[in-house]
Amino acid sequence: MKKAVKIEKLGGEGVGIGHIDGKVVFVPYSVPGDEVLVKLVHETNSYYKAEIAEIIKAARDRIEAPCQYFGVCGGCSHQNIKYGAQLSYKQELLNEIFRKFVNSGVKIDEITPSPEQFGYRNKLQMQCAASRGGKIGAGFYKIRSHEVVEIDNCPLHSEPLNKLVQSTVSTLNQFKILPYSEKLRRGTMRHIVVRESRHSGDMTMTFVANHETLLNQTKISKALFSKNKSLKGLYIYHNPHDTNVIFEDSEGIRLNDNRSPLRKIFGDDYISDNINGTYFKISPLSFFQVNTSQAKNMAKFIEDNIGFKNKKTSLIDAYSGIGTLSLGLSHKFENVLAIEIVAQACALARINARAAGAKNYHVRRGDAAEIINSSLSSLKSGDFEDKYRSIILDPPRAGIDENMRAFLCEVKIPEILYISCNPHTQERDVSHLCAKGSYKIAKIAPFDMFPQTFHIENIIKLVQ
Structure with missing residues (x-):
């Protein structure tokens, strides 16, 4: 009908x-x-x-979408909308999500446009599936399905990233590596994941495979490195499970751990990128914002909007990853307590801190609320509030958990900067902190981290 x-x-x-x-x-x-x-x-x-x-x-x-796969591939939703209108619609959505705060007088800043509308992504994850003659084809899932749409070139990624994937698919087919079939539960290659440093142009690539090694793995490696001079590291991640999750259970994986499902085939352990003058080493499993140019704008915003920057106070960075948001601020504080649950991210954060000469940057692995609570217990009453005046929160899409919400409401750290790629869970958490913890919203600042899609990155500053 x-x-x-x-x-x-x-x-x-x-x-x-x-x-x-x-x-x-x-x-x-x-x-x-x-x-x-x-x-x-x-x-x-x-x-x-x-x-x-x-x-x-x-x-x-x-407008006419520039990508020939738009509407078939599930990766983009907004390519057929003028960019200025995309920003307006995202602004309207935030006004709707935070309506009760807007109605009470809180103003949402105008969304910061992305410096690049296309070619901005520094990480490309492609699914592998059977193409003609049973050869490997690489692409993205159709919207709400597990059917792979083969993609020759994705305009959200740089030309070098696209070319490396094309070269890789050709090489894998040359050596007759079979794609993995979810339906038949057999085959080898599941995903190809490529990362690019926007500072140097260096790239790393990870094969996510159903087996621990590939047939002719050394020959494949030599062929890829000879064809692609920007490729600096090649890895294989063993994922034999019946799942569409690319990297399973990465929390406990450590660099160069023989028990790890991630193994280096050849090359370097990581590549390096730069955020506003601070260098970061990035491994295959590290979280790093996919839009480097916009990440620089966000880091600058955080630096400008933390109100307690002095050598007598300390900063907490919960969910700190490899240190992207806080390492560059370490020289402005007495100490920085960086908390992260992923072992490999903790190892890299320590490496990054040593390279930056940040001796006051202290990395702890574990649950953020538990570690902060142990720090509180070791100080005299009142000293914690005097010492730690600011906290950065950058949790996964699910937001902060119930324990963290309760802890923040009890301790009442004077200033919170909460970064989120999911404004719905962010609104839930902020509503709780305002209702139960006496916090007030001082600023809401959205950033268009993901042009051509519906996703939004949002920063909220909360104060006591």
């Missing part, structure tokens, strides 16, 4: 929303203002899901 509908707004995952016969209808790849004829593909008591059958009248913000 086909119905006409006018798209009113974008939802949280970048899907267009309209109404048909009093019900909400969700229309992927539509743009607010579009008048479209849609095919209804799913119905419940309260909503429809639909697909565009025909564009009757295009919205003024609609």
Whole structure:
């Protein structure tokens, strides 16, 4: 059945929303203002899901997507929207998510545009699947499916990243390496993951495979390094499990650990990149913001908005990773306590701190709330509040857990800078801290870390 509908707004995952016969209808790849004829593909008591059958009248913000795979590949949602309008829609979404704060007078800063709209990603993860003749093809999953769309070139990634993957697929097929089949549960190659330093252009690549080694592994390595001069390290990650998770259980993995599923085939242990003058060594499993240029803007914002920068106070960086947000600030504080649960990230943070000469940068591995609590217990009453005046929170998409929320409400560190790529869980956590911990929002500053997608990076400053 086909119905006409006018798209009113974008939802949280970048899907267009309209109404048909009093019900909400969700229309992927539509743009607010579009008048479209849609095919209804799913119905419940309260909503429809639909697909565009025909564009009757295009919205003024609609453009032709530059990528030939847009609408088939599930990687992008906004390529058919003018960039300025993308920013406006993200701003509107944040206003809606934080409505109760906005209604009480809190203002959300204008979103900071990405310095690059395309080619900004420094990490490329491609799924492998059977192509013609059973050869390896590499690409991304179709939206909400495990069907792989083969991609020759992704415009969100740099040309060197795309070329390295193309060269790799050709080499693997030359040596008759088979793709892994989720359906048949056999084959070898699951994923190809490439990282690029935007400072040096150096790259590392990881094969995620169903076996611990590849047939002709040494010959494959030599062929790839001879063809790709920017390739500095090649690794294999053994993942034999029935899952679509690329790197499983990476928390306990350490660098050069013989028990690790990650093994180096050839080359360097890591590449280095630079954020506002501070260098960071990055391993295959390290978390590092995918948009380096925008990460520099965020780091500068954090430096400018921490209010207690002096040699008598100390900073806590919970969920610190390899030190990206706090290492460059270490010279402004007496000490920095960096807390991270992933072993390999802790090892790299220590290496990065030594390279930066930051002797006051102390890395602890474990649960953030537990480690901060142990630090509190070792100090006299009142000394903790005088010593630690600021904390940076940059948790995973799930947000901070219940223990951390309760701890922050009890201890009341004077200043929190909370970074999140999931404003929904961020709003939940901030609401709790304001209601139970007497915090107030001093600033909300969004950054467009992921152009052409619905994702948003958001920083909130909370004060007592």
